[in-house]
Amino acid sequence: MKTILPFLALCLLLGVSTATAADTLPSWSDGAAKKAILQFVERTTKTGSPDYVPPVERIATFDNDGTLWAEQPMYFQLIFALDRVKALAPQHPEWRDKEPFASLLKGDVKGALAGGDRAIAEIVMVTHAGMTTAEFEQIVRAWLATAKHPKFKKPYTECVYKPMLELLAYLRANGFKTFIVSGGGIEFMRPWTEKVYGIPPEQVVGSSIKTKYEMRDGKPVLVRLPEINFIDDKTGKPVGINEHIGRRPIAAFGNSDGDQQMLEWTQAGGGARLMMLEHHDDAEREYAYGAKSHIGTFSDALMAEAKKSGWTVISMKNDWRRIFAFEQ
Amino acid sequence: MKTILPFLALCLLLGVSTATAADTLPSWSDGAAKKAILQFVERTTKTGSPDYVPPVERIATFDNDGTLWAEQPMYFQLIFALDRVKALAPQHPEWRDKEPFASLLKGDVKGALAGGDRAIAEIVMVTHAGMTTAEFEQIVRAWLATAKHPKFKKPYTECVYKPMLELLAYLRANGFKTFIVSGGGIEFMRPWTEKVYGIPPEQVVGSSIKTKYEMRDGKPVLVRLPEINFIDDKTGKPVGINEHIGRRPIAAFGNSDGDQQMLEWTQAGGGARLMMLEHHDDAEREYAYGAKSHIGTFSDALMAEAKKSGWTVISMKNDWRRIFAFEQ
Numbered sequence: 001m002k003t004i005l006p007f008l009a010l011c012l013l014l015g016v017s018t019a020t021a022a023d024t025l026p027s028w029s030d031g032a033a034k035k036a037i038l039q040f041v042e043r044t045t046k047t048g049s050p051d052y053v054p055p056v057e058r059i060a061t062f063d064n065d066g067t068l069w070a071e072q073p074m075y076f077q078l079i080f081a082l083d084r085v086k087a088l089a090p091q092h093p094e095w096r097d098k099e100p101f102a103s104l105l106k107g108d109v110k111g112a113l114a115g116g117d118r119a120i121a122e123i124v125m126v127t128h129a130g131m132t133t134a135e136f137e138q139i140v141r142a143w144l145a146t147a148k149h150p151k152f153k154k155p156y157t158e159c160v161y162k163p164m165l166e167l168l169a170y171l172r173a174n175g176f177k178t179f180i181v182s183g184g185g186i187e188f189m190r191p192w193t194e195k196v197y198g199i200p201p202e203q204v205v206g207s208s209i210k211t212k213y214e215m216r217d218g219k220p221v222l223v224r225l226p227e228i229n230f231i232d233d234k235t236g237k238p239v240g241i242n243e244h245i246g247r248r249p250i251a252a253f254g255n256s257d258g259d260q261q262m263l264e265w266t267q268a269g270g271g272a273r274l275m276m277l278e279h280h281d282d283a284e285r286e287y288a289y290g291a292k293s294h295i296g297t298f299s300d301a302l303m304a305e306a307k308k309s310g311w312t313v314i315s316m317k318n319d320w321r322r323i324f325a326f327e328q
Numbered sequence: 329m330k331t332i333l334p335f336l337a338l339c340l341l342l343g344v345s346t347a348t349a350a351d352t353l354p355s356w357s358d359g360a361a362k363k364a365i366l367q368f369v370e371r372t373t374k375t376g377s378p379d380y381v382p383p384v385e386r387i388a389t390f391d392n393d394g395t396l397w398a399e400q401p402m403y404f405q406l407i408f409a410l411d412r413v414k415a416l417a418p419q420h421p422e423w424r425d426k427e428p429f430a431s432l433l434k435g436d437v438k439g440a441l442a443g444g445d446r447a448i449a450e451i452v453m454v455t456h457a458g459m460t461t462a463e464f465e466q467i468v469r470a471w472l473a474t475a476k477h478p479k480f481k482k483p484y485t486e487c488v489y490k491p492m493l494e495l496l497a498y499l500r501a502n503g504f505k506t507f508i509v510s511g512g513g514i515e516f517m518r519p520w521t522e523k524v525y526g527i528p529p530e531q532v533v534g535s536s537i538k539t540k541y542e543m544r545d546g547k548p549v550l551v552r553l554p555e556i557n558f559i560d561d562k563t564g565k566p567v568g569i570n571e572h573i574g575r576r577p578i579a580a581f582g583n584s585d586g587d588q589q590m591l592e593w594t595q596a597g598g599g600a601r602l603m604m605l606e607h608h609d610d611a612e613r614e615y616a617y618g619a620k621s622h623i624g625t626f627s628d629a630l631m632a633e634a635k636k637s638g639w640t641v642i643s644m645k646n647d648w649r650r651i652f653a654f655e656q
Binding site: 056059106133158177179186187190192198200202203204208211212213214219220229236237238239242243244245246261265268280 | 532
């Protein structure tokens with residue numbers, strides 16, 4: 001007490017915050033990426049700044065797969081779908097002779113996915129449609145409660161990037177409203193985004209299938225139909241942002257070709273803007289992939305676009321001291 | 329000061345709020361409707377109440393046409409569309425011989441609308457599609473800045489119900505998040521809902537047409553296409569609520585058959601719920617219409633459903649001391 005009190009008094013006198021820059025975003029290295037974030041927040045939130053943005057307009061959008069949580073060895077939602085096929089197989093003896101299910105049930109994931117988009121769509125529809133929204137939510141919750149990531153041996157909801165959790169909290173502490181804008185399924189994310197990211201369901205934008213309102217035993221339900229409603233990827237991201245948020249973001253974060261249009265749309269507004277792309281370049285702590293990966297492709301064209309447009313590329317290897325909370 | 333200070337001190341001592349019940353919702357008469365609102369808010373927000381609802385789950389949804397603002401002599405968005413047809417007519421000489429435009433341009437609105445849904449759809453598409461979202465927003469703003477309601481001789485954004493503005497503010501002061509869930513166009517509402525209702529764009533759910541992302545002169549735009557995306561009415565309301573909010577409301581407010589499913593969906597959740605329907609029964613201060621009106625139909629079946637389900641019917645004549653702020 002003897003030593004701390006005069007120090008606190010001095011801080012108050014000098015108008016210095018006791019929270020130093022080192023306390024903000026502690027999992028970020030002191031490099032260009034962290035600096036870009038701090039400067040952007042300062043410019044847009046400090047009263048009297050020429051780039052000041054009123055709180056209601058402080059919209060920040062985040063891709064999910066590969067941006068907030070991992071996406072390798074494949075999208076977690078696809079792993080969920082494959083697990084569901086196995087769980088549902090006893091009720092579908094016909095799957096034993098029908099692709100893509102036959103290969104999948106023999107443990108040949110690669111063979112099952114060889115059918116491309118059509119095979120994936122079939123797997124998604126039989127595992128995501130045909131039940132009520134409430135039933136689907138329970139299925140997702142039950143899966144998340146037991147499934148583990150093959151490399152990290154942790155629940156998928158722990159395979160989230162600690163620096164990004166800090167960034168979300170930091171932006172919100174500065175009056176930003178944080179949204180997810182993901183190619184993933186909106187109803188696959190909503191059961192857990194509030195707890196894991198602090199992002200409530202109404203701030204989650206994603207892909208969706210159609211639903212239908214009907215009465216079952218005098219109780220209203222929403223039934224999930226095997227029909228695409230919206231694909232929230234690439235040019236779909238600005239469309240989804242406009243439809244759900246109705247306001248242009250001033251900051252946007254992604255990691256792959258699917259995010260380019262979201263960043264373009266964000267940048268095209270006036271005033272201060274922050275566009276960032278995470279580059280998965282840490283094979284040891286996470287994964288190193290990029291231009292040649294089918295999942296989370298970060299093409300050379302995107303890298304060129306980032307340079308041309310002044311978007312910050314975050315090196316997960318160099319800009320992040322720590323990737324996961326469970327790391328030692 | 330001499331008399332007030334001891335009174336304030338007494339209030340503090342007794343823990344009594346100086347804001348009495350009479351200050352809350354001043355435009356509401358002290359009847360069953362006001363009582364239902366006050367009791368519901370008390371039950372759901374008071375710590376320790378068996379019906380307590382955490383702030384994040386305090387979702388309240390409001391229809392717009394006929395619930396927050398007037399909808400007679402016809403939906404304001406339809407009046408906007410008719411005005412736009414007239415404004416665009418010089419660029420469309422072919423309309424002089426083509427219905428529904430020909431009748432409309434001769435001043436025969438009834439004749440123009442005789443073509444039913446198809447005629448309305450044609451009018452909506454030529455007036456709502458074919459421009460960028462930014463251009464459409466400017467068109468809406470410009471119209472609202474000059475157009476006047478035929479009966480009240482006021483801008484449409486002043487033809488909003490004062491008791492409902494008080495209710496929105498009262499709910500928000502008690503930690504509720506207020507959403508619009510309207511059959512009206514989402515992009516027709518968003519330019520003004522924040523200023524008029526305190527409801528930001530991201531909390532507006534409505535009908536929409538499709539949009540397409542494209543580059544024009546190196547700048548990204550969203551172009552409005554002449555194709556329906558979503559109709560947020562009747563069974564569409566729970567679908568829209570699920571898609572945009574992802575959480576079931578605990579309170580819902582409407583005024584017509586188009587709101588029934590929203591109220592059913594709200595009621596079907598567990599715990600305390602508040603469902604209310606406004607009945608337009610004041611021909612003098614506003615309009616009296618109901619079962620036989622084509623716009624804002626409040627059918628006998630809906631009235632029976634309200635009685636059966638315990639939904640509160642608000643008599644605008646008796647429950648509201650004042651309807652509009654501009655009233656003397």
